[in-house]
Amino acid sequence: MNKKILIPIAAVLVLAFGLFWFLGQRRTDISDELEQSLTDTESDVLANSAYAAEIESFYADRDYLEVWLLNGSLSKEGKDLLARIQDSKYDGLQPAHYHLEEVAALSSNPEKENKKFRNLSPDEKVQLELLLTAGFFNLAHDLEKGRVNPATLDPDWKFEAKETEVDYSDMLKEIAAGAPVDKTFERLYPNSDLYASGKKAIKELYEIQEKDTLTWDLAKVDGAIKEGERHDAIPALRKRLIFWGFLKPYDVEDLTLFDPEMEAGLQKYQEVNGMKPDGVIGSLVAESLNNSPQNLIDIASVNMERLRWMPAIDWSQEMVLVNIANYQLDYMQKNDTAFTAKVIVGKEYSESPTFTAPMSYIVFSPYWNIPPSITTDEIIPAVEANRDYLSEKNMEVVNGDGETVNASKVNWSKDTAYRVRQKPGGDNSLGLVKFMFPNEYNIYIHDTPARSLFDKETRALSHGCIRIQNPEQFAKILLDDAEWDDEKIQEAMSQDEEEIVKLNRKIPVVLLYMTFWADKDGKANFRSDVYERDAALLTALRSEEIKP
Numbered sequence: 001m002n003k004k005i006l007i008p009i010a011a012v013l014v015l016a017f018g019l020f021w022f023l024g025q026r027r028t029d030i031s032d033e034l035e036q037s038l039t040d041t042e043s044d045v046l047a048n049s050a051y052a053a054e055i056e057s058f059y060a061d062r063d064y065l066e067v068w069l070l071n072g073s074l075s076k077e078g079k080d081l082l083a084r085i086q087d088s089k090y091d092g093l094q095p096a097h098y099h100l101e102e103v104a105a106l107s108s109n110p111e112k113e114n115k116k117f118r119n120l121s122p123d124e125k126v127q128l129e130l131l132l133t134a135g136f137f138n139l140a141h142d143l144e145k146g147r148v149n150p151a152t153l154d155p156d157w158k159f160e161a162k163e164t165e166v167d168y169s170d171m172l173k174e175i176a177a178g179a180p181v182d183k184t185f186e187r188l189y190p191n192s193d194l195y196a197s198g199k200k201a202i203k204e205l206y207e208i209q210e211k212d213t214l215t216w217d218l219a220k221v222d223g224a225i226k227e228g229e230r231h232d233a234i235p236a237l238r239k240r241l242i243f244w245g246f247l248k249p250y251d252v253e254d255l256t257l258f259d260p261e262m263e264a265g266l267q268k269y270q271e272v273n274g275m276k277p278d279g280v281i282g283s284l285v286a287e288s289l290n291n292s293p294q295n296l297i298d299i300a301s302v303n304m305e306r307l308r309w310m311p312a313i314d315w316s317q318e319m320v321l322v323n324i325a326n327y328q329l330d331y332m333q334k335n336d337t338a339f340t341a342k343v344i345v346g347k348e349y350s351e352s353p354t355f356t357a358p359m360s361y362i363v364f365s366p367y368w369n370i371p372p373s374i375t376t377d378e379i380i381p382a383v384e385a386n387r388d389y390l391s392e393k394n395m396e397v398v399n400g401d402g403e404t405v406n407a408s409k410v411n412w413s414k415d416t417a418y419r420v421r422q423k424p425g426g427d428n429s430l431g432l433v434k435f436m437f438p439n440e441y442n443i444y445i446h447d448t449p450a451r452s453l454f455d456k457e458t459r460a461l462s463h464g465c466i467r468i469q470n471p472e473q474f475a476k477i478l479l480d481d482a483e484w485d486d487e488k489i490q491e492a493m494s495q496d497e498e499e500i501v502k503l504n505r506k507i508p509v510v511l512l513y514m515t516f517w518a519d520k521d522g523k524a525n526f527r528s529d530v531y532e533r534d535a536a537l538l539t540a541l542r543s544e545e546i547k548p
Helices: 003-025 030-037 052-061 076-091 101-107 122-147 168-176 181-186 193-210 236-243 261-274 283-287 293-309 372-385 451-455 471-479 486-492 534-542
Strands: 320-323 328-333 336-346 357-365 395-398 421-422 432-437 461-462 465-468 499-513 514-520 524-526
Touching: 030 052, 030 122, 052 122, 052 168, 076 101, 076 122, 076 168, 076 181, 101 122, 122 181, 122 293, 168 181, 181 421, 193 293, 193 499, 193 514, 236 261, 236 283, 283 357, 293 514, 293 524, 293 534, 328 471, 336 451, 336 461, 336 471, 357 471, 372 421, 432 471, 471 486, 471 499, 471 524, 486 499
Parallel strands: 320 499
Antiparallel strands: 320 328, 328 336, 336 465, 357 432, 357 499, 395 421, 514 524
16 A cells, blocks of 8 residues: 555544544533532532523533632632632622632632632532532623622612513533633623722722721711810711721820811811711711721622612713712713702602613703692692792692693692692792603703702702702703803703703713722722612612512
Protein backbone atom coordinates (compact mmCIF):
# COMPACT_ATOMS: atom_id res chain seq x y z
CA MET A 1 0.00 0.00 0.00
CA ASN A 2 1.19 3.47 -0.80
CA LYS A 3 2.84 5.14 2.24
CA LYS A 4 1.25 8.47 1.27
CA ILE A 5 -2.15 6.87 1.83
CA LEU A 6 -1.14 5.08 5.04
CA ILE A 7 -0.19 8.33 6.82
CA PRO A 8 -3.60 10.03 6.49
CA ILE A 9 -5.37 6.81 7.50
CA ALA A 10 -3.21 6.58 10.61
CA ALA A 11 -3.99 10.19 11.45
CA VAL A 12 -7.72 9.55 11.12
CA LEU A 13 -7.43 6.51 13.40
CA VAL A 14 -5.58 8.53 16.02
CA LEU A 15 -8.22 11.28 15.91
CA ALA A 16 -11.02 8.75 16.12
CA PHE A 17 -9.40 7.03 19.08
CA GLY A 18 -8.82 10.39 20.74
CA LEU A 19 -12.46 11.36 20.24
CA PHE A 20 -13.59 7.99 21.60
CA TRP A 21 -11.30 8.44 24.61
CA PHE A 22 -12.58 12.00 25.18
CA LEU A 23 -16.20 10.94 25.06
CA GLY A 24 -15.48 8.12 27.45
CA GLN A 25 -13.72 10.49 29.85
CA ARG A 26 -16.33 13.24 29.66
CA ARG A 27 -17.97 11.99 32.84
CA THR A 28 -15.95 12.76 35.94
CA ASP A 29 -15.39 10.96 39.22
CA ILE A 30 -18.64 12.38 40.64
CA SER A 31 -20.83 12.18 37.53
CA ASP A 32 -22.39 8.90 38.65
CA GLU A 33 -23.13 10.30 42.11
CA LEU A 34 -24.48 13.52 40.59
CA GLU A 35 -26.76 11.57 38.26
CA GLN A 36 -27.97 9.37 41.09
CA SER A 37 -28.64 12.37 43.30
CA LEU A 38 -30.70 14.01 40.57
CA THR A 39 -32.58 10.98 39.29
CA ASP A 40 -32.59 8.01 41.69
CA THR A 41 -32.78 9.78 45.05
CA GLU A 42 -34.30 13.01 46.26
CA SER A 43 -31.67 15.70 46.72
CA ASP A 44 -32.21 17.88 49.77
CA VAL A 45 -31.00 20.85 47.74
CA LEU A 46 -33.48 20.26 44.92
CA ALA A 47 -36.32 19.48 47.31
CA ASN A 48 -36.16 23.09 48.50
CA SER A 49 -35.49 24.69 45.12
CA ALA A 50 -38.08 26.34 42.89
CA TYR A 51 -35.76 25.50 39.98
CA ALA A 52 -35.44 21.74 40.53
CA ALA A 53 -36.69 20.88 37.03
CA GLU A 54 -34.31 23.35 35.37
CA ILE A 55 -31.36 22.00 37.39
CA GLU A 56 -32.15 18.39 36.52
CA SER A 57 -32.51 19.23 32.83
CA PHE A 58 -29.27 21.25 32.78
CA TYR A 59 -27.15 18.41 34.14
CA ALA A 60 -28.85 15.74 32.05
CA ASP A 61 -28.05 17.73 28.89
CA ARG A 62 -24.35 17.77 29.78
CA ASP A 63 -24.15 14.12 30.85
CA TYR A 64 -23.88 15.15 34.54
CA LEU A 65 -20.59 16.98 34.13
CA GLU A 66 -20.09 19.50 36.96
CA VAL A 67 -19.56 23.23 36.37
CA TRP A 68 -18.33 24.64 39.65
CA LEU A 69 -15.75 21.94 40.53
CA LEU A 70 -12.44 20.91 39.03
CA ASN A 71 -10.27 18.11 40.36
CA GLY A 72 -12.23 18.00 43.59
CA SER A 73 -12.08 21.71 44.38
CA LEU A 74 -13.69 24.86 43.04
CA SER A 75 -13.13 25.69 39.39
CA LYS A 76 -12.55 29.28 38.30
CA GLU A 77 -16.30 29.51 37.61
CA GLY A 78 -17.01 28.13 41.07
CA LYS A 79 -14.73 30.66 42.75
CA ASP A 80 -16.28 33.51 40.77
CA LEU A 81 -19.83 32.41 41.61
CA LEU A 82 -18.99 32.05 45.29
CA ALA A 83 -17.50 35.57 45.27
CA ARG A 84 -20.62 36.86 43.53
CA ILE A 85 -22.83 35.27 46.19
CA GLN A 86 -20.70 36.79 48.95
CA ASP A 87 -20.90 40.21 47.28
CA SER A 88 -24.69 40.04 46.92
CA LYS A 89 -24.84 41.90 50.25
CA TYR A 90 -23.83 45.00 48.27
CA ASP A 91 -27.04 44.52 46.27
CA GLY A 92 -28.91 44.69 49.55
CA LEU A 93 -29.48 40.92 49.49
CA GLN A 94 -28.59 38.22 52.01
CA PRO A 95 -25.81 35.82 50.88
CA ALA A 96 -27.33 33.21 53.19
CA HIS A 97 -30.34 33.04 50.85
CA TYR A 98 -28.02 31.63 48.19
CA HIS A 99 -26.67 28.77 50.33
CA LEU A 100 -23.50 30.55 51.43
CA GLU A 101 -23.63 29.05 54.92
CA GLU A 102 -24.12 25.49 53.63
CA VAL A 103 -21.29 26.00 51.15
CA ALA A 104 -19.02 27.42 53.87
CA ALA A 105 -19.74 24.40 56.09
CA LEU A 106 -18.12 22.19 53.43
CA SER A 107 -14.93 24.25 53.35
CA SER A 108 -11.81 23.75 55.43
CA ASN A 109 -11.77 27.45 56.46
CA PRO A 110 -15.44 28.47 56.80
CA GLU A 111 -14.67 31.73 58.64
CA LYS A 112 -12.47 33.13 55.88
CA GLU A 113 -13.68 34.90 52.76
CA ASN A 114 -11.32 33.01 50.45
CA LYS A 115 -12.67 29.54 51.16
CA LYS A 116 -10.75 26.34 50.45
CA PHE A 117 -12.28 22.96 49.66
CA ARG A 118 -10.03 19.94 50.22
CA ASN A 119 -10.50 16.20 50.66
CA LEU A 120 -14.24 16.28 50.02
CA SER A 121 -16.03 12.97 49.72
CA PRO A 122 -17.97 12.27 46.49
CA ASP A 123 -21.24 13.03 48.28
CA GLU A 124 -19.85 16.34 49.58
CA LYS A 125 -18.68 17.29 46.08
CA VAL A 126 -22.15 16.62 44.70
CA GLN A 127 -23.71 18.66 47.49
CA LEU A 128 -21.31 21.55 46.86
CA GLU A 129 -22.04 21.49 43.12
CA LEU A 130 -25.81 21.49 43.61
CA LEU A 131 -25.75 24.14 46.34
CA LEU A 132 -23.90 26.51 44.01
CA THR A 133 -26.25 25.77 41.12
CA ALA A 134 -29.35 26.35 43.25
CA GLY A 135 -27.74 29.54 44.56
CA PHE A 136 -27.06 30.63 40.98
CA PHE A 137 -30.73 30.29 39.96
CA ASN A 138 -32.06 32.04 43.06
CA LEU A 139 -29.58 34.89 42.80
CA ALA A 140 -30.28 35.35 39.07
CA HIS A 141 -34.00 35.62 39.76
CA ASP A 142 -33.60 38.01 42.69
CA LEU A 143 -31.23 40.31 40.82
CA GLU A 144 -33.49 40.52 37.80
CA LYS A 145 -36.96 40.74 39.35
CA GLY A 146 -36.41 41.23 43.06
CA ARG A 147 -36.69 38.76 45.91
CA VAL A 148 -40.09 40.02 47.04
CA ASN A 149 -43.20 40.23 44.85
CA PRO A 150 -44.44 43.85 45.18
CA ALA A 151 -48.02 42.81 44.37
CA THR A 152 -48.18 40.87 47.63
CA LEU A 153 -46.64 43.60 49.77
CA ASP A 154 -47.25 47.18 48.60
CA PRO A 155 -50.78 48.10 47.42
CA ASP A 156 -49.51 51.50 46.28
CA TRP A 157 -46.94 50.01 43.89
CA LYS A 158 -48.78 50.53 40.59
CA PHE A 159 -46.04 49.90 38.05
CA GLU A 160 -46.57 47.12 35.52
CA ALA A 161 -45.07 43.80 36.60
CA LYS A 162 -41.51 43.37 35.41
CA GLU A 163 -41.23 40.76 32.70
CA THR A 164 -38.48 38.13 32.76
CA GLU A 165 -36.13 38.95 29.91
CA VAL A 166 -33.59 36.12 30.15
CA ASP A 167 -33.54 32.36 30.53
CA TYR A 168 -31.47 31.47 33.59
CA SER A 169 -30.72 27.99 32.21
CA ASP A 170 -29.27 29.57 29.07
CA MET A 171 -27.17 31.86 31.26
CA LEU A 172 -25.83 28.85 33.12
CA LYS A 173 -25.00 27.10 29.85
CA GLU A 174 -23.08 30.19 28.74
CA ILE A 175 -21.02 30.12 31.94
CA ALA A 176 -20.38 26.41 31.50
CA ALA A 177 -19.13 27.22 27.98
CA GLY A 178 -16.68 29.80 29.34
CA ALA A 179 -18.61 33.06 29.70
CA PRO A 180 -17.39 35.17 32.69
CA VAL A 181 -19.64 34.86 35.73
CA ASP A 182 -19.58 38.57 36.61
CA LYS A 183 -20.36 39.73 33.06
CA THR A 184 -23.21 37.25 32.85
CA PHE A 185 -24.78 38.51 36.08
CA GLU A 186 -24.38 42.15 35.02
CA ARG A 187 -27.04 41.58 32.36
CA LEU A 188 -29.58 41.15 35.16
CA TYR A 189 -29.02 44.48 36.92
CA PRO A 190 -31.60 47.27 36.55
CA ASN A 191 -30.73 49.59 33.67
CA SER A 192 -30.26 52.54 35.99
CA ASP A 193 -27.17 54.39 37.15
CA LEU A 194 -28.94 54.60 40.52
CA TYR A 195 -28.39 50.88 41.00
CA ALA A 196 -24.65 50.91 40.31
CA SER A 197 -24.22 53.97 42.53
CA GLY A 198 -26.30 52.32 45.25
CA LYS A 199 -24.00 49.29 45.29
CA LYS A 200 -20.99 51.56 45.83
CA ALA A 201 -22.75 53.34 48.68
CA ILE A 202 -23.74 50.10 50.41
CA LYS A 203 -20.19 48.76 50.09
CA GLU A 204 -18.90 51.92 51.75
CA LEU A 205 -21.46 51.51 54.55
CA TYR A 206 -20.19 47.98 55.21
CA GLU A 207 -16.65 49.36 55.39
CA ILE A 208 -17.81 52.03 57.84
CA GLN A 209 -19.63 49.41 59.89
CA GLU A 210 -16.39 47.46 60.39
CA LYS A 211 -14.92 50.52 62.15
CA ASP A 212 -18.04 51.26 64.22
CA THR A 213 -17.39 51.32 67.97
CA LEU A 214 -20.40 53.39 69.03
CA THR A 215 -23.48 52.22 70.85
CA TRP A 216 -26.65 53.14 69.00
CA ASP A 217 -29.20 53.23 71.77
CA LEU A 218 -32.20 55.42 70.94
CA ALA A 219 -31.48 59.07 71.72
CA LYS A 220 -35.05 60.29 72.13
CA VAL A 221 -35.96 63.92 71.51
CA ASP A 222 -39.43 65.36 72.09
CA GLY A 223 -39.95 68.88 70.84
CA ALA A 224 -36.87 70.81 69.77
CA ILE A 225 -33.41 71.52 71.21
CA LYS A 226 -31.72 74.79 70.28
CA GLU A 227 -28.13 75.95 70.67
CA GLY A 228 -27.37 76.86 74.27
CA GLU A 229 -29.86 74.38 75.72
CA ARG A 230 -29.08 71.17 77.62
CA HIS A 231 -30.50 67.72 76.98
CA ASP A 232 -29.60 64.14 77.93
CA ALA A 233 -29.55 63.13 74.24
CA ILE A 234 -26.81 65.63 73.32
CA PRO A 235 -23.76 63.44 74.23
CA ALA A 236 -24.89 60.58 72.01
CA LEU A 237 -25.89 62.87 69.14
CA ARG A 238 -22.54 64.69 69.33
CA LYS A 239 -20.67 61.38 69.07
CA ARG A 240 -22.70 60.46 66.01
CA LEU A 241 -21.95 63.74 64.27
CA ILE A 242 -18.27 63.05 64.92
CA PHE A 243 -18.65 59.45 63.71
CA TRP A 244 -20.13 60.57 60.38
CA GLY A 245 -17.45 63.23 59.91
CA PHE A 246 -19.55 66.36 60.44
CA LEU A 247 -17.63 67.29 63.59
CA LYS A 248 -14.01 66.88 64.56
CA PRO A 249 -13.37 65.57 68.10
CA TYR A 250 -13.06 68.45 70.57
CA ASP A 251 -12.99 69.01 74.32
CA VAL A 252 -16.37 69.58 75.95
CA GLU A 253 -16.84 70.68 79.56
CA ASP A 254 -20.59 70.12 79.76
CA LEU A 255 -21.49 67.06 77.68
CA THR A 256 -25.22 67.83 77.78
CA LEU A 257 -24.80 71.37 76.39
CA PHE A 258 -25.77 71.98 72.76
CA ASP A 259 -22.80 74.26 72.05
CA PRO A 260 -22.06 76.45 68.97
CA GLU A 261 -19.49 74.03 67.53
CA MET A 262 -21.98 71.19 67.61
CA GLU A 263 -24.60 73.44 66.03
CA ALA A 264 -22.26 74.18 63.09
CA GLY A 265 -21.68 70.45 62.55
CA LEU A 266 -25.41 69.78 62.78
CA GLN A 267 -26.15 72.38 60.11
CA LYS A 268 -23.74 70.62 57.74
CA TYR A 269 -25.45 67.32 58.53
CA GLN A 270 -28.91 68.78 57.89
CA GLU A 271 -27.88 70.27 54.56
CA VAL A 272 -26.34 67.03 53.30
CA ASN A 273 -29.39 65.03 54.38
CA GLY A 274 -32.02 67.21 52.71
CA MET A 275 -33.18 69.01 55.85
CA LYS A 276 -33.58 72.68 56.56
CA PRO A 277 -30.16 73.69 57.99
CA ASP A 278 -31.62 75.62 60.91
CA GLY A 279 -29.32 74.08 63.54
CA VAL A 280 -32.27 72.85 65.60
CA ILE A 281 -32.49 69.27 66.84
CA GLY A 282 -36.07 68.14 66.29
CA SER A 283 -37.60 64.69 66.05
CA LEU A 284 -36.63 64.34 62.35
CA VAL A 285 -32.96 65.14 63.07
CA ALA A 286 -32.91 62.75 66.04
CA GLU A 287 -34.55 60.00 63.98
CA SER A 288 -31.88 60.40 61.32
CA LEU A 289 -28.96 60.48 63.77
CA ASN A 290 -30.30 57.38 65.54
CA ASN A 291 -29.59 55.34 62.40
CA SER A 292 -26.55 53.11 62.83
CA PRO A 293 -24.57 51.90 59.81
CA GLN A 294 -26.63 48.68 59.92
CA ASN A 295 -29.87 50.70 59.93
CA LEU A 296 -28.67 52.59 56.88
CA ILE A 297 -27.68 49.35 55.14
CA ASP A 298 -31.21 48.09 55.79
CA ILE A 299 -32.77 51.27 54.38
CA ALA A 300 -30.53 51.11 51.33
CA SER A 301 -31.37 47.43 50.84
CA VAL A 302 -35.13 47.93 50.59
CA ASN A 303 -34.64 50.70 48.04
CA MET A 304 -32.33 48.55 45.92
CA GLU A 305 -35.18 46.03 45.91
CA ARG A 306 -37.56 48.74 44.68
CA LEU A 307 -35.17 49.46 41.81
CA ARG A 308 -35.19 45.75 40.91
CA TRP A 309 -38.99 45.85 40.78
CA MET A 310 -38.99 48.65 38.22
CA PRO A 311 -40.01 47.77 34.65
CA ALA A 312 -37.57 48.68 31.90
CA ILE A 313 -37.35 52.48 31.59
CA ASP A 314 -35.11 54.56 29.35
CA TRP A 315 -33.62 56.78 32.04
CA SER A 316 -31.81 58.94 29.48
CA GLN A 317 -35.05 60.18 27.89
CA GLU A 318 -36.86 63.40 28.74
CA MET A 319 -38.95 62.70 31.84
CA VAL A 320 -40.51 64.12 34.96
CA LEU A 321 -39.28 62.28 38.04
CA VAL A 322 -41.00 62.71 41.40
CA ASN A 323 -39.50 61.14 44.51
CA ILE A 324 -42.39 61.17 46.97
CA ALA A 325 -40.18 60.50 50.00
CA ASN A 326 -37.90 63.39 49.04
CA TYR A 327 -40.77 65.82 48.35
CA GLN A 328 -39.04 66.78 45.12
CA LEU A 329 -39.74 66.90 41.39
CA ASP A 330 -36.93 66.78 38.83
CA TYR A 331 -37.34 67.43 35.12
CA MET A 332 -34.69 65.29 33.42
CA GLN A 333 -33.07 65.60 30.00
CA LYS A 334 -30.38 63.11 28.98
CA ASN A 335 -29.73 62.12 32.60
CA ASP A 336 -29.26 65.76 33.66
CA THR A 337 -31.60 67.76 35.87
CA ALA A 338 -32.89 70.77 33.90
CA PHE A 339 -35.42 71.87 36.53
CA THR A 340 -36.14 70.96 40.13
CA ALA A 341 -38.91 71.96 42.51
CA LYS A 342 -40.26 71.17 45.94
CA VAL A 343 -43.53 69.24 45.99
CA ILE A 344 -46.29 68.40 48.44
CA VAL A 345 -47.46 64.77 48.37
CA GLY A 346 -50.32 62.71 49.74
CA LYS A 347 -50.82 62.63 53.47
CA GLU A 348 -51.41 59.52 55.56
CA TYR A 349 -54.48 57.58 54.34
CA SER A 350 -54.21 59.49 51.02
CA GLU A 351 -50.77 58.25 50.06
CA SER A 352 -49.49 59.08 46.60
CA PRO A 353 -49.07 55.84 44.60
CA THR A 354 -45.99 54.95 42.57
CA PHE A 355 -46.50 54.48 38.82
CA THR A 356 -45.63 55.94 35.44
CA ALA A 357 -47.83 57.62 32.81
CA PRO A 358 -47.23 60.07 29.93
CA MET A 359 -47.95 63.77 30.42
CA SER A 360 -49.84 65.09 27.40
CA TYR A 361 -51.39 68.46 28.24
CA ILE A 362 -51.50 71.44 30.62
CA VAL A 363 -54.63 73.12 31.96
CA PHE A 364 -54.34 76.82 32.78
CA SER A 365 -56.87 78.44 35.16
CA PRO A 366 -58.40 75.04 35.90
CA TYR A 367 -61.66 74.06 37.49
CA TRP A 368 -61.25 71.71 40.42
CA ASN A 369 -63.66 68.85 39.87
CA ILE A 370 -63.92 67.67 43.43
CA PRO A 371 -63.69 63.87 43.81
CA PRO A 372 -66.85 62.17 45.16
CA SER A 373 -65.02 61.00 48.27
CA ILE A 374 -64.04 64.55 49.22
CA THR A 375 -67.53 65.82 48.38
CA THR A 376 -69.07 63.21 50.68
CA ASP A 377 -66.58 63.46 53.52
CA GLU A 378 -65.87 67.20 53.54
CA ILE A 379 -68.01 69.37 51.24
CA ILE A 380 -71.51 68.13 52.09
CA PRO A 381 -70.98 68.37 55.90
CA ALA A 382 -69.62 71.89 55.40
CA VAL A 383 -72.66 72.87 53.28
CA GLU A 384 -75.03 71.46 55.90
CA ALA A 385 -73.29 73.53 58.57
CA ASN A 386 -73.06 76.70 56.43
CA ARG A 387 -75.47 77.31 53.52
CA ASP A 388 -73.06 79.94 52.10
CA TYR A 389 -70.07 77.58 52.11
CA LEU A 390 -70.08 76.96 48.34
CA SER A 391 -70.23 80.63 47.39
CA GLU A 392 -67.59 81.52 49.96
CA LYS A 393 -65.26 78.89 48.45
CA ASN A 394 -66.07 79.95 44.86
CA MET A 395 -67.67 76.55 44.21
CA GLU A 396 -70.64 75.53 42.10
CA VAL A 397 -72.76 72.44 41.45
CA VAL A 398 -73.03 70.97 37.94
CA ASN A 399 -75.06 68.14 36.46
CA GLY A 400 -73.87 65.29 34.27
CA ASP A 401 -73.78 67.59 31.22
CA GLY A 402 -71.58 70.12 33.00
CA GLU A 403 -74.39 72.66 33.38
CA THR A 404 -74.59 74.65 36.60
CA VAL A 405 -77.59 74.04 38.85
CA ASN A 406 -79.01 75.69 41.94
CA ALA A 407 -77.23 74.04 44.87
CA SER A 408 -80.14 74.71 47.22
CA LYS A 409 -82.36 72.40 45.17
CA VAL A 410 -79.99 69.43 45.36
CA ASN A 411 -80.92 66.64 47.76
CA TRP A 412 -77.43 65.42 48.66
CA SER A 413 -78.71 62.24 50.31
CA LYS A 414 -80.50 61.10 47.13
CA ASP A 415 -79.10 62.89 44.11
CA THR A 416 -75.88 61.32 42.85
CA ALA A 417 -75.86 62.80 39.34
CA TYR A 418 -74.43 66.10 40.54
CA ARG A 419 -70.88 67.05 41.31
CA VAL A 420 -69.18 70.02 42.90
CA ARG A 421 -66.41 71.98 41.25
CA GLN A 422 -64.39 75.01 42.27
CA LYS A 423 -64.16 77.78 39.71
CA PRO A 424 -60.83 79.15 38.42
CA GLY A 425 -59.15 81.76 40.58
CA GLY A 426 -56.55 82.43 43.19
CA ASP A 427 -58.43 80.45 45.85
CA ASN A 428 -58.82 77.35 43.68
CA SER A 429 -57.33 74.35 45.48
CA LEU A 430 -55.50 73.38 42.27
CA GLY A 431 -53.98 76.83 42.06
CA LEU A 432 -53.62 78.43 38.63
CA VAL A 433 -52.38 75.50 36.53
CA LYS A 434 -52.35 71.72 36.47
CA PHE A 435 -50.21 69.24 34.53
CA MET A 436 -52.05 66.20 33.25
CA PHE A 437 -50.76 62.66 32.73
CA PRO A 438 -54.08 60.76 32.54
CA ASN A 439 -54.15 57.70 34.78
CA GLU A 440 -56.67 55.51 36.58
CA TYR A 441 -55.65 56.88 39.99
CA ASN A 442 -56.75 60.47 39.23
CA ILE A 443 -53.31 61.76 40.20
CA TYR A 444 -51.82 64.84 38.58
CA ILE A 445 -49.38 67.67 39.31
CA HIS A 446 -50.81 71.08 40.14
CA ASP A 447 -50.25 74.50 41.66
CA THR A 448 -51.60 75.43 45.10
CA PRO A 449 -52.71 78.68 46.72
CA ALA A 450 -51.08 77.54 49.98
CA ARG A 451 -47.52 78.42 48.94
CA SER A 452 -46.33 78.72 52.57
CA LEU A 453 -46.58 74.92 52.94
CA PHE A 454 -43.44 74.52 50.82
CA ASP A 455 -41.44 75.92 53.75
CA LYS A 456 -42.33 72.87 55.83
CA GLU A 457 -39.74 70.12 56.12
CA THR A 458 -42.34 67.34 56.02
CA ARG A 459 -44.77 67.91 53.16
CA ALA A 460 -47.15 64.92 53.12
CA LEU A 461 -50.24 67.15 53.15
CA SER A 462 -52.35 66.56 50.01
CA HIS A 463 -55.17 64.19 49.10
CA GLY A 464 -52.76 62.25 46.88
CA CYS A 465 -51.96 64.61 44.01
CA ILE A 466 -48.60 66.34 43.65
CA ARG A 467 -48.53 70.07 44.40
CA ILE A 468 -45.57 71.85 42.84
CA GLN A 469 -43.66 74.98 43.77
CA ASN A 470 -42.92 77.46 40.92
CA PRO A 471 -45.50 75.96 38.50
CA GLU A 472 -45.11 78.80 35.98
CA GLN A 473 -41.44 77.89 35.49
CA PHE A 474 -42.39 74.24 35.09
CA ALA A 475 -45.01 75.16 32.46
CA LYS A 476 -42.50 77.25 30.52
CA ILE A 477 -39.89 74.51 30.34
CA LEU A 478 -42.45 71.88 29.31
CA LEU A 479 -44.01 74.05 26.58
CA ASP A 480 -40.54 74.87 25.23
CA ASP A 481 -42.00 77.43 22.85
CA ALA A 482 -40.89 81.06 22.44
CA GLU A 483 -44.53 82.05 22.00
CA TRP A 484 -45.20 80.89 25.56
CA ASP A 485 -43.16 83.54 27.33
CA ASP A 486 -43.56 84.59 30.98
CA GLU A 487 -46.22 87.17 30.16
CA LYS A 488 -48.41 84.77 28.17
CA ILE A 489 -48.15 82.09 30.85
CA GLN A 490 -49.18 84.56 33.56
CA GLU A 491 -52.16 85.65 31.43
CA ALA A 492 -53.20 82.03 30.90
CA MET A 493 -53.02 81.43 34.64
CA SER A 494 -55.28 84.37 35.42
CA GLN A 495 -58.41 83.66 33.33
CA ASP A 496 -62.04 83.12 34.31
CA GLU A 497 -62.29 80.02 32.13
CA GLU A 498 -59.86 77.15 31.95
CA GLU A 499 -57.63 76.73 28.91
CA ILE A 500 -56.23 73.37 27.76
CA VAL A 501 -52.88 73.39 25.97
CA LYS A 502 -51.66 70.15 24.42
CA LEU A 503 -47.95 69.42 24.57
CA ASN A 504 -46.21 68.68 21.28
CA ARG A 505 -44.88 65.38 22.70
CA LYS A 506 -45.73 63.01 25.51
CA ILE A 507 -43.39 63.22 28.49
CA PRO A 508 -43.10 60.22 30.84
CA VAL A 509 -43.91 61.02 34.46
CA VAL A 510 -42.41 58.58 36.99
CA LEU A 511 -43.56 58.67 40.61
CA LEU A 512 -41.13 56.84 42.92
CA TYR A 513 -40.88 56.26 46.64
CA MET A 514 -37.16 56.15 47.48
CA THR A 515 -35.90 56.66 51.03
CA PHE A 516 -32.34 56.02 49.80
CA TRP A 517 -30.43 56.69 46.62
CA ALA A 518 -26.84 57.42 45.72
CA ASP A 519 -25.55 60.01 43.29
CA LYS A 520 -23.03 59.35 40.52
CA ASP A 521 -20.15 59.63 43.00
CA GLY A 522 -21.69 56.99 45.24
CA LYS A 523 -22.70 59.51 47.92
CA ALA A 524 -25.62 58.12 49.90
CA ASN A 525 -28.80 60.11 50.46
CA PHE A 526 -31.40 59.05 53.04
CA ARG A 527 -34.88 60.40 53.67
CA SER A 528 -37.52 59.78 56.32
CA ASP A 529 -39.92 56.92 55.62
CA VAL A 530 -43.00 59.15 55.75
CA TYR A 531 -45.39 56.37 54.62
CA GLU A 532 -43.73 53.75 56.86
CA ARG A 533 -43.30 51.33 53.95
CA ASP A 534 -39.70 50.29 54.60
CA ALA A 535 -40.18 48.05 57.65
CA ALA A 536 -42.58 45.60 55.98
CA LEU A 537 -40.38 45.36 52.89
CA LEU A 538 -37.26 44.78 55.00
CA THR A 539 -38.97 41.96 56.89
CA ALA A 540 -40.01 40.30 53.64
CA LEU A 541 -36.59 40.86 52.08
CA ARG A 542 -34.79 39.26 55.01
CA SER A 543 -37.26 36.36 55.32
CA GLU A 544 -35.91 32.85 54.91
CA GLU A 545 -38.93 31.88 52.81
CA ILE A 546 -37.86 30.62 49.39
CA LYS A 547 -39.06 32.85 46.57
CA PRO A 548 -39.71 31.47 43.07
